[in-house]
Amino acid sequence: MGLITNLRDLIGIIKDKASQSKAAIISKPKTLSLNLALLRATTHDPFAPPNPKHITTMLSYGYSSRATASAAIEALMDRLQSTHDSSVAIKCLAVVHHIIKDGSFILQDQLSVYPSTGGRNYLKLSSFRDNTTPVTWELSSWVRWYARYLEHLLSTSRVLGFFLCSTSSTAEKDKEEEKVSALTNPDLLREIDSLTSLMEEICNRPDSLHMHGNELLEQIISLVGEDYLSSINEISIRVDEVNHRLSCLSFVDSVELVCVLKRLEDCKERLLALSSRKKALVESLWSLISEMKGKVGDGKAYKEEGRLLLTMGRKDAGSESARFGERALSYSDSVRFSSARFGLNEYALQVNVESVESCA
Incomplete structure (x- = not known):
């Protein structure tokens, strides 16, 4: 040998x-x-x-x-x-x-x-195979995964508007939090979804049986590990922002939120094994995700909207009141402030409720 x-x-x-x-x-x-x-x-x-x-x-x-x-x-x-x-x-x-x-x-x-x-997508290497030796064959699986991962990294960076990096200063983090607070709910969920897809691809990393001690793969794992820490930080900022907005999410947004949180939780065990750095941040993130899933799953933030949908659904389809739904403001059409931290979202929701009920 x-x-x-x-x-x-x-x-x-x-x-x-x-x-x-x-x-x-x-x-x-x-x-x-x-x-x-x-x-x-x-x-x-x-x-x-x-x-x-x-x-x-x-x-x-x-x-x-x-x-x-x-x-x-x-x-x-x-x-x-x-x-x-x-x-x-x-x-x-x-x-x-x-x-x-x-x-x-x-x-x-x-x-x-x-x-x-x-x-042409130059990172599309799903059919790459090198069967020269057992080592090159196993390394081929890493080539296929690494290319997919970099595709996801570029795609996520495009959605966020910047390239994910390994470190960020306190000033940069504060600036990012300010930018995130100005996002609309759909854009915020889209960014979380993209970051979640990146986490899922990290979890798809091949298991090496015969590549222990390979410095080349160890460097790649290190590079991906730094991206993971950056991504966790970005996810934490956005999940925290969504937590402040639970009362003003639409029903559709709430369903999407539950799905993406479930996907994140499915990655938990594999991700925890990647790095012991930023342990406090990671643990607080998983705790917040679990708490938010409970809130959204119970529907506590959507009782008013659900009551309105049920009321409007019982209207006679041929009546003027039923047709008026086409002219009345829906929840998704109401004035929606970027962040519930300003204490105005409940007011916007109440204005929308009163508008619909007055037309019933």
């Missing part, structure tokens, strides 16, 4: 040297350094993560012109799509992940174009 492993490693080294030599011969002077940096960051070694120096070099192409950044992303995606080697593919994805986390705005902007413009 040791001989086979050494032979495979030797073949990988030869392939890397050959690729770099070929690039040095056929590359144009303007793209030579880019191609060499990319090849060095995405070698055929299935155990060694990309060298931080080469990652930094790749990120540096985002601090020049937009054309340079576009060329870097194009070269990266071409290498990802053209390779049949699981080691190269997963390292290309790792470079993509580093761009999402640490790249410049121009580089991130060029990257985010690929999955969202309706054209």
Whole structure:
């Protein structure tokens, strides 16, 4: 087995040297350094993560012109799509992940174009298979999952309006809370739903039976773990905001809320095993989710709306009163303030109740 492993490693080294030599011969002077940096960051070694120096070099192409950044992303995606080697593919994805986390705005902007413009999805690797060895076969499952995860990460970042990152200052958190408080209920639920989908994809991470001690996978797990902590923080802000708005959620929004909270709870056990950091925040989040499910499930926040719907449903379908529902304000049409923290949502709901009852 040791001989086979050494032979495979030797073949990988030869392939890397050959690729770099070929690039040095056929590359144009303007793209030579880019191609060499990319090849060095995405070698055929299935155990060694990309060298931080080469990652930094790749990120540096985002601090020049937009054309340079576009060329870097194009070269990266071409290498990802053209390779049949699981080691190269997963390292290309790792470079993509580093761009999402640490790249410049121009580089991130060029990257985010690929999955969202309706054209080819360069992260669609659901059919990727490398059956060269048992190791590469198992690594292939990581390639498929990692590509799906990065798709979700880009999609969620697009919904939120910013790229999820590993750290945020107190000032940034306060600014985010202020922005979230201004969201409409549907937009707020949409962001929670997107973050929940990201959590679900994290839970789909492959279980490695033969990859223990693989530094490449350990780095990927670390990168995803940082995203998880950032996502938990964003979910916590939004769930707390929804908790303040329970009295002004429509029936449809309340059903959607229950569904998304249930999905989050289904991820609980797997997510708790990911990291012991921010333990207090995580535990408070699960406690709040459980409490909110009880409130919404009991329907305590919707008794007035339910009574109105029942009353209007008993009206004669041919009567003027029944038809007046088309002209009267419904709950969803009433003036709805962004956050119940301002103490105005109950007033808006009462105005809506009185409007409908006066027309009955």
